[in-house]
Amino acid sequence: MFDNKEEHHSSHRKILKFLVEVSQLTNCKTIIEAGISTARSAEVLLNTCPDAHYYGYDNWEGDNVDMEAAARTRLEAYNRTTITKIDTLELKEFPEADLIYLDADHSTKYVTNELNLAGKALRKNGIIIVHDLFFPETFKAVQAWLVDKSEWDFMHMKIGMEYGILWRKK
Numbered sequence: 001m002f003d004n005k006e007e008h009h010s011s012h013r014k015i016l017k018f019l020v021e022v023s024q025l026t027n028c029k030t031i032i033e034a035g036i037s038t039a040r041s042a043e044v045l046l047n048t049c050p051d052a053h054y055y056g057y058d059n060w061e062g063d064n065v066d067m068e069a070a071a072r073t074r075l076e077a078y079n080r081t082t083i084t085k086i087d088t089l090e091l092k093e094f095p096e097a098d099l100i101y102l103d104a105d106h107s108t109k110y111v112t113n114e115l116n117l118a119g120k121a122l123r124k125n126g127i128i129i130v131h132d133l134f135f136p137e138t139f140k141a142v143q144a145w146l147v148d149k150s151e152w153d154f155m156h157m158k159i160g161m162e163y164g165i166l167w168r169k170k
């Protein structure tokens, strides 16, 4: 009982600290999304961060060809987007960014490569969000990436398909 209460309070403090730190992101200037799909989340990110430039990456392979057209149409109205059709494994770097949202291929080698790029590209006070942490491979990739990174903090949000939030400790 005591352990659970302690765990609950510690988790609550962590969430509170995280929210306060994220509030510093209202000045977000650059967003990256790996895995655009039809750009529904891109639209949310662009609307939430009205001063930010959005860089999106997707290979829209196989059955996803119509998604590319849908994404490009949805983002047409914004003149602050850079869309790149590419397999994220081919990327050598991300531009510097304040918010990096990883939601493309969820298998280990992709998540690991994207985290390596994101770790280098993330600006001070920025955050990385990894979606679909309920996939064991995705969760394990994040855990493995964090092993030698004591300067990073991590929160597992078990809401919906589950999110991993990563940020540099202050």
Ligand SMILES: C[S@@+](CC[C@H](N)C(=O)[O-])C[C@H]1O[C@@H](n2cnc3c(N)ncnc32)[C@H](O)[C@@H]1O
Pocket (backbone or CB within 6 Å): 033, 034, 035, 036, 037, 038, 039, 040, 041, 042, 057, 058, 059, 060, 061, 064, 067, 086, 087, 088, 089, 103, 104, 105, 110
């Ligand atoms: C789950 S959907 C993304 C959903 C989107 N982030 C959202 O929140 O609306 C995954 C996307 O990743 C793309 N994708 C999958 N593997 C990829 C890869 N290796 N490189 C680039 N994009 C990839 C797919 O084409 C698909 O559009």
